[in-house]
Every structure is written in C-alpha cells, then in structure tokens.
Amino acid sequence: MEDCIFCKIINGIVPSNKIFEDDLVFAFRDIHPVAPAHILIIPKKHYPNLEAIDATDQPLLSHLLHAVNLIARQECLDKNGYRIAINCGPWGGQVVQHLHMHLLGGRKLADELG
Numbered sequence: 001m002e003d004c005i006f007c008k009i010i011n012g013i014v015p016s017n018k019i020f021e022d023d024l025v026f027a028f029r030d031i032h033p034v035a036p037a038h039i040l041i042i043p044k045k046h047y048p049n050l051e052a053i054d055a056t057d058q059p060l061l062s063h064l065l066h067a068v069n070l071i072a073r074q075e076c077l078d079k080n081g082y083r084i085a086i087n088c089g090p091w092g093g094q095v096v097q098h099l100h101m102h103l104l105g106g107r108k109l110a111d112e113l114g
C-alpha cells in the first residue's frame with residue numbers, strides 16, 4: 001500500500017535494519033526498542049491489522065509464527081525465552097496500520113502485559 005510506512009520498508013523505499021526475509025515475511029529492528037531485542041515481523045502483503053485476517057490467511061499466520069522460531073534462534077533468544085505481541089486497533093495500542101508482531105527479548109520481561 002502506497003502510503004504505508006511498513007510497505008515502504010519492505011520495498012526498500014524507507015531504510016531499515018533488516019534481520020530476516022523470505023517470500024512472505026520481512027523482519028527488522030524496531031526504531032524505538034523497549035527491550036535489548038525488539039524485532040518487528042510483518043507479512044509482505046498489506047493487512048491493516050489482525051482483524052483483516054480471515055480463514056484463507058491461516059497458512060500465512062502459521063508461516064509468520066514459523067518465522068518467529070527462526071528469528072528467535074538466529075538472535076539467540078530461544079534459550080531464555082521471549083514474548084510476541086500483536087497490537088490491534090486503538091485500544092490495543094496499534095500505531096502503524098500494517099499487521100505486525102513485536103518480538104521482545106534479551107532481558108526478563110515484566111509479568112504484566114499492559
């Protein structure tokens with residue numbers, strides 16, 4: 001989508017610190033990290049948020065979670081653990097309107113989610 005910052009990152013129009021890419025998924029470091037490891041994992045296809053996903057997209061969700069596994073191992077987060085968060089909509093704290101997962105790790109995270 002033409003005015004989406006994450007689509008621009010995928011297309012290389014906006015620079016990013018890319019750490020993983022395959023045919024369906026792109027991952028890069030968050031510009032405002034809240035943990036030593038803070039990685040955004042996004043589908044290359046534009047979906048505004050998780051509510052835009054339907055039953056036909058289930059293979060993509062599975063693919064995104066598999067990418068989490070690969071990235072966690074690549075970034076050495078797999079042993080101590082990490083957290084995945086998906087903010088959805090205004091009350092979920094979503095700011096960028098392109099579906100993304102936050103992968104947080106590198107320190108012990110707080111017990112509370114929000």
Ligand code: DGP
Nearest residue numbers: 005016029030031032087093094095096
């Ligand atoms: P959310 O609140 O879930 O929509 O989180 C959006 C995240 O995206 C936020 O943690 C900051 C990050 N972000 C926004 N713009 C950019 C950017 O241009 N580059 C990078 N690397 N991250 C960005």
